[in-house]
Amino acid sequence: MNVLRDAATVNEDDANLLVLIIDTNPLIWTRLAKSTGLSLKEALRHLMVFINAHLALKHDNEVAVIASHVDVSKFLYPIPNPHKLSEDTDQTMNSNMYQRFKVVNDQVIGNMKELFEDLSKLNSYPDKASSMIAGALSMSLCYINRIMRADEIGHIKPRIFIASVSPDSPNQYISIMNCIFSAQKLGIPIDVCKVHGEDAVFLQQAAHITGGRYLKLPTPQGFLQFLMITFLPDRYTRTYQCLPGEEKVDFGAACFCHKKIIDIGYVCSFFVIHWNNVQLAGLTNLMLASVNEGGLRVVNGIKKLDKSKGRESGGST
């Protein structure tokens, strides 16, 4: 449906705003570098070429880059009042380089370095396996909203691209879904490139619902090629492209009790919350009692219960 709507509204002359969300989870990238040889540094080099190619396609194309790290989501480009970058960024390429490429490259790489230098927080964060995708998506939507407001004639066509390596974080399920529906409402396609690992269920749904593209790399070494062929074409060009269909979209949802991704669950007819099978078997009485008793308190009750394993009295009141 999105594609059909696009065909009517997107023009060849439109400028494109590309918001890149780069998953920079250092733990996963280290593992990835060991197993496949694609390090974050190498991947970043591919992404810079991709960004430059995007800027080169049209003079008024715009780009924004957000890092989705383990403990924080942060804008890498553009940032207000960019400070002087440290001397070790490459100053030698000045003469033969398009100035815009240089500004973008320097800022992205410089800010990325800054992000990695601050490793102190890493140990304190509980969920090291995933990254702050929901935060990065919310920020990119706000940024797009700002750009679209300023652009009165509707000349700029935004899209979001996510380079993901971390597995799904069921804790972020609701917020990711909220982002997906806002993107759908605003007609912003979300492209997802899963560089490594299992299929990301939520991001797959994101691409499916917003009419973006989802690709799991068969060979991470060929990152750049997949970027250029699958994700570079703008929204206008895409109406003429024919991709092999999506093979499978997993519509799994996260349950509210264990934050696990499930296929079959129990849904409360009033406030539509999924319960995991196992949880229900053990705690049916408690839960049904509290459901009848009143509303959302049940969720809090179960959450409490999960943390303080076994202390059921806390949950049932």
Place this chain on the structure above:
Amino acid sequence: MSKQYKYKQAKITEEFIDVDDEIQNSTQQTGYAWEEEYKRSWDVLQEDEDGSLKRTVENLQHRKRKRLFRDTATIRRGIIRHMFLIVDLSEAMMEKDLRPSRLDLTLLYAEQFILEYFDQNPISQLGIIVTKGGYAEKLSDLTEILIIMGSLTTCDPGDIYDTIDNLVNENIRVSVVGLAAEVQICKLMCKKTKGTYGVVLNEAHFKDLLFEIIPPPPVSATQNKAELVIMGFPSSVTDASPSLCACHSKPTIGGFICARCHSKICDLPTDCPVCELTLVSSPHLARSYHHLFPINNFVEVPWNNSVSSTHCFSCQIPFPPLLGVRGGAVPIENSGRYKCNKCHQHFCIDCDVFVHEVIHNCPGCLATTH
């Protein structure tokens, strides 16, 4: 006047009155904006005593925020709704006090209302009834009624008080949006059935009243008990070669795979024909989640606390610097910064509105680990 032309006019009217509501209008490109744009736009802008427009602009901004202040307490909401929309099509609707006419504006808003209704209540139902010349036709039994009424009189075949009592007994909530003036019987009916009653002041207020009814209503404790229903969330597949589906026994390429018995089904939502598991699309359910976990209202940041932040956390737009005090000019009254009390990040007014009306996520809370 052709129908299409009327419709365009209606669009234009809406466009300039609702100056502050660009999110909803962003999808509608205006037609003849130049024809109407200048007609009343200066009525909105009025100079204050010093001949400045500042106050007007601020008022506009505040109006934008005013709508945001919602109840963020967790309450039990009925997400599966069954509502009738009753539209008055009597002669009173031809009045032109709302422009272009009561009828045209009603139809325009009804169209937006229906879209928004299904967006926020994806697993609900909506029926439409029109009343005209003393007749109304009912389509099916639903549990909620919304009436858009232009007329000041009603013609009731029986005793209206009996009807109201029946509504109360059947737990049917009635809300009325009046276009003319307050009608006592409507007010009584809404009060008794726990609905809302409002009379429109102008075009924008009409829209506000109508759209207030969209979020799922709180459920009273006496209504039916909640039950847990087992449901499956199937994944979609596209096969290289067609295979038979379990529901129609026809060869299809795409479809959904039942989460329990792995048979192929054509469409959602449905019951699996093989194992009878209720199958729904999880994104459908997820659409309603933001009602369950509303985010806190942001608070305005006074000048003295805001010096540290230079730009909006989420969209990176620079904040106004602290200029006015030193320059001897009048300081700008508000700092343009709005704070989330959980993550203490500062946001601009546009992001504040956008976050509460569209995303329903606080970017600050999600992007930091405080």
